[in-house]
Amino acid sequence: MLKKIGREEQQAIQASESPEDSESDNSENELAGEFSPDDTDDSTKEDSSDSEEKGSSDSEEEKSSDAVAVQQKHEEPDATVWTSKDKKLMWHPTHEVAGHYAHPRIPTPGPTLYACARLTSPESAFALFIDDEIVEQIVEMTNLQGLRTSNRWSLLTPQELRAYIGLLLLAGVYRSRHEATSSLWGEKTGRPLFANAMSHRRFAEINGMLRFHNVQKPKQHHANKLSPISELWSRWNFRLQKMYNVGRDVCVDEQLIAFRGRCNFKQYMPSKPAKYGIKIWALCDAQTSYAYHLEVYTGKPPNGTRETNVGMCVVLRLTDSLEGHTVTTDNFFTSIPLAQELKKKRNYLLGTIRKNKPELPSKLTKITGRKPLSSIFGFTRDLAVVSYVPKKGKNVLLLSTAHKAPKVDNGDERKPQMILDYNKSKGAVDHLGQACGTYSTRRRAQRWPMSLFFHMLDISAFNACVLYKAVNPSWNAKKRYIRRLFLEELGNSLIMPEVLRRKPETAAGEKQAAEQQHEAAAPTTKRKQCHLCTEKRIASNACDKCGNPMCRKHMKNICKNC
Structure with missing residues (x-):
């Protein structure tokens, strides 16, 4: 009032x-x-x-x-929101805006039921990838080439082709990749196993005549650069995906097969040890490095239109049959449009990203005045980016659609959890190349289809070893060189039918010699007291008639006739 x-x-x-x-x-x-x-x-x-x-x-x-x-x-602009360089995305420093999604279920990682039902030996594991259809196709095309070009060509059989593959595997086990084939069959430097399985002349004939398609159809080269081996490659690639279920984390990266001959799609990569060769895009399981999907990069297509966003298209093609997996890539492949496309297929992306991407804010790309071992996070509803400074002047940027919280490790380096997860799965393809290069079947070749064929054998042998160890975990479990033992047993099983066909008595003698060598390598019985000595005297020999232990004092030397 x-x-x-x-x-x-x-x-x-x-x-x-x-x-x-x-x-x-x-x-x-x-x-x-x-x-x-x-x-x-x-x-x-x-x-x-x-x-x-x-x-x-x-x-x-x-x-x-x-x-x-x-x-x-x-x-007034909100100080807690960062705008991207292209003014299209708003990044938040807190994860309150991030959405939460449940990972879809995936098949149980490991060999499929189809593969488990057929895995009984290393040879059967290898036959899951190089099956009878592939062997018969190679035999048919090789015989066509041999009959067309040589009058003295004897028909190649599937058993002989398997022996040829077995010799390549054994040569890789013996680290003979850079050794001349003549020395493998030499009297002084060679190994009897090679000569018993196949003559050097026959091995050279098969190596020169080996074909994977009908050469009488040259018009296919204009439509498909990979036509000399495309049918075989597609059939083999399908079997890679049929035999194994990859885990939650997969890795996509590139490989380079060394080749310096004539090839329309040969690449030069100075960061690789081989420098020149054939580039392959590979998708591998992050835990076992199982090669799940491979694709040969043939460069510019024949129609003349160059493909744009190569990295994005490659990842989408390799992961077309996957759902519910986290794809790890490097900065060549990683982009925000790729993350959005993978999200549509219920897949996640984790990888390093280049700082020149327009979708990133300048707050994350600039490191002026930042302290070492510091981290800055940025979030949207579907994306998460971290900027980590491991040392002064260096900025590491990672993009993820699988992480929704700014977790940092409590260790000395204080790395974000995104970087730790990336380090666990980023080297799967590199480990595959290293393992295949250790015991490689590659030989010097002037035709690029042969280089791809050798690579197929290396990948098949590695995948077969992964399958066999998954089904039989107790096989040579205490030994550290399991893969070498697997390849040696696989190579011997592939060449043994041909050895028996050529020289049955030699094969039996080799089998008996191997058994004797195994018995000699077995631990001997414990030495005992001499049977005739009254004093304590350890005897290392025994009598042939009665079997009692005898020392040298009570033994006599007699000839064979007496």
């Missing part, structure tokens, strides 16, 4: 004031900044104000000041 009376008195006082006083009050209000933006447009509006506007000046000034405050609040 008191406030209401005071307001009526104030209105009466303002009404009794002169126009000069009202003008002075208006000028004071203008100096104080309590005016609406419309009053500053034209000075004539102030002179034409009537007594009704003067009576309600206080209420209008309060409303105008509130409107200006609200307008300024919306115009």
